[in-house]
Amino acid sequence: MLVDIETVERARDGDSVAFTAIVNAYRRRVLGTVARLIGRPDDVEDVAQEVFMRLYDSLAQLRQPQIFEPWLYRLTTNASLDYLRKRKRRPESRMSDLSEQQVLAADARVGTESDRDNKEKKRVREFMNELLGRVSEQDRLLLILKEVEGLSLKELESVYDVNENALKVRLFRARQRVLKAFASMRDQAPLRKGAV
Amino acid sequence: MREQFDAREPSELNARLDECFAAYRDACPEPEPAADFMPRLWARIEGRRESQAAAAWRRWTEAFLSLAAAACLAIVLLQVVPQTAPVYYHSTYLDQLSEEAGPEHMLLQDVAQAEAPPPLPPNPANGVQGR
Numbered sequence: 474m475l476v477d478i479e480t481v482e483r484a485r486d487g488d489s490v491a492f493t494a495i496v497n498a499y500r501r502r503v504l505g506t507v508a509r510l511i512g513r514p515d516d517v518e519d520v521a522q523e524v525f526m527r528l529y530d531s532l533a534q535l536r537q538p539q540i541f542e543p544w545l546y547r548l549t550t551n552a553s554l555d556y557l558r559k560r561k562r563r564p565e566s567r568m569s570d571l572s573e574q575q576v577l578a579a580d581a582r583v584g585t586e587s588d589r590d591n592k593e594k595k596r597v598r599e600f601m602n603e604l605l606g607r608v609s610e611q612d613r614l615l616l617i618l619k620e621v622e623g624l625s626l627k628e629l630e631s632v633y634d635v636n637e638n639a640l641k642v643r644l645f646r647a648r649q650r651v652l653k654a655f656a657s658m659r660d661q662a663p664l665r666k667g668a669v
Numbered sequence: 670m671r672e673q674f675d676a677r678e679p680s681e682l683n684a685r686l687d688e689c690f691a692a693y694r695d696a697c698p699e700p701e702p703a704a705d706f707m708p709r710l711w712a713r714i715e716g717r718r719e720s721q722a723a724a725a726w727r728r729w730t731e732a733f734l735s736l737a738a739a740a741c742l743a744i745v746l747l748q749v750v751p752q753t754a755p756v757y758y759h760s761t762y763l764d765q766l767s768e769e770a771g772p773e774h775m776l777l778q779d780v781a782q783a784e785a786p787p788p789l790p791p792n793p794a795n796g797v798q799g800r
Contacts, residue, residue: 496707504700517700522710529714594696601693620690621697652682655689 474542475499481538492532496525503549509617510553512602513560524552543631546624550614550632557610600658607654612647619644 475498483491503524508517527548535544605613618624618632629640703709760768 493707496710500702500706501699504702505697508700509697514700518703518706521702522706522713525710526714526717530717594698597689597692597696601689601696604689616690620687621694623694648683648686652679652686655686656682 475502476541478538478541481532481535481541485532485535485538487533492529495528499545500525503545506546506549506622507553509621510550510614511556511560516556520552520556523556524549527552540631543624543628546618546622546628547632547634550618554610554614604651604654604658607658608647608650612650615643615647616651 476495480491480494484495500521504517504521507520507524508514511517511520524545528545531548535541605616608616615629615633618629624632626637626640629644630637633640633643635643
């Protein structure tokens with residue numbers, strides 16, 4: 474844990490200094506997780522703030538400070554899911570909808586990423602976003618939490634509030650589906666084999 | 670597609686997928702929080718707290734107004750609806766008692782009649798019976 478249990482307990486009891494300490498300790502991690510879960514850099518900070526607001530509202534209900542981190546992951550996952558649900562209802566702005574000025578600004582931003590490493594990372598992100606976009610939101614979130622965020626089965630159990638066996642089944646099925654999508658993508662675009 | 674998927678070595682695909690996830694983990698930049706992250710967060714928390722307090726106050730006000738309206742309605746209804754006429758007794762207490770009690774109390778009525786004073790003799794002075 475990035476903060477000690479006493480800090481969590483003090484924040485739970487309404488100590489705003491302790492709460493600020495928790496936010497300062499976890500905000501980078503939450504921002505990173507949210508960024509990977511929602512895939513939209515512009516809205517990452519808003520969703521992360523929503524996570525911490527939910528934390529502030531619900532911290533009093535946390536009976537065991539030891540499970541604070543899975544609790545925070547759970548809040549992060551739920552806030553990201555809520556955001557993704559809202560985004561589905563909202564029409565997405567695509568490149569064709571943007572003004573000429575906005576397109577020029579977007580091109581300029583890409584143009585500054587001339588570094589080879591950045592390009593490679595960008596290609597990896599695009600490939601993985603496309604791959605994970607071919608499975609359901611639930612599968613995508615579960616796999617990101619497990620494979621990218623590196624949560625253990627125990628932590629995932631707390632996040633999803635299910636037992637280990639049910640979680641293993643979910644993970645197995647999600648992985649099978651993403652493997653199928655992976656194979657299909659590789660067959661469709663064999664040149665991408667070397668891309669990642 | 671299914672045949673191609675099945676024919677491929679699953680462990681090789683699994684390993685490639687693990688590599689992809691690892692590469693993705695490294696490729697995702699850690700976003701830097703904005704400088705005003707904390708002030709904005711506290712402002713939002715305060716804003717939500719105030720709106721919650723306002724909502725609670727509104728709920729109480731609405732409940733109070735509903736109760737007041739219901740009380741007013743009840744009072745108006747009590748005024749408007751005609752009340753049932755009061756019961757007036759036109760008979761004496763003994764009549765009523767004998768009616769309610771039945772024949773076994775007839776003796777009581779006889780006693781009452783027996784105790785009634787005898788009629789007065791006519792007064793020759795003014796021709797009026799009794800006083």
